[in-house]
Amino acid sequence: GENVEQHPSTLSVQEGDSAVIKCTYSDSASNYFPWYKQELGKRPQLIIDIRSNVGEKKDQRIAVTLNKTAKHFSLHITETQPEDSAVYFCAAIGLTGGGNKLTFGTGTQLKVEL
């Protein structure tokens, strides 16, 4: 089955700096890669996603890049703000389970310091 690895597990940046979180996946058939943000005590919420036919997608300060050949994808947050502090999860959807099996990375605790 699919295996998703995520790095780093913790990341501390100064407000205004950029943050980058990287994930690799194992199943070359995976075709959808969402990123979730989870604030303390709350549910994971989708912040951006990318499909396998696209190399990069941007939404304001957030961008995701995908390298299908290398089987890795990354989340980029620019001009970080204190409210960006949260746990971020990458995920990959593969063909198992009818195309809905979502395998998560283990998460990155991002802390934006003032």
Add this chain to the structure above:
Amino acid sequence: EAQVTQNPRYLITVTGKKLTVTCSQNMNHEYMSWYRQDPGLGLRQIYYSMNVEVTDKGDVPEGYKVSRKEKRNFPLILESPSPNQTSLYFCASADRGETQYFGPGTRLLVL
């Protein structure tokens, strides 16, 4: 309002006492799933369902049961809870191939 709901939100129980956590969605999604979240382990899938009466094991199904008798509901059943099932549980639903929407979570403590 489109949403996934779970009940109860918090539950303290004792070893061996059967419990059910309910999950309901109002988005007519075919796909529903249960996850457990533990520190350092991320979100791990317990069971999922592709449609009514269709369920399958995820990555950590031991000690859990599910049923899908109606499209909107997907309860998680712990027939004989043990302390290692103490965790934060999330239900999620989705359209095929699309991202999943999560419920608010159920925090379970098994003594």
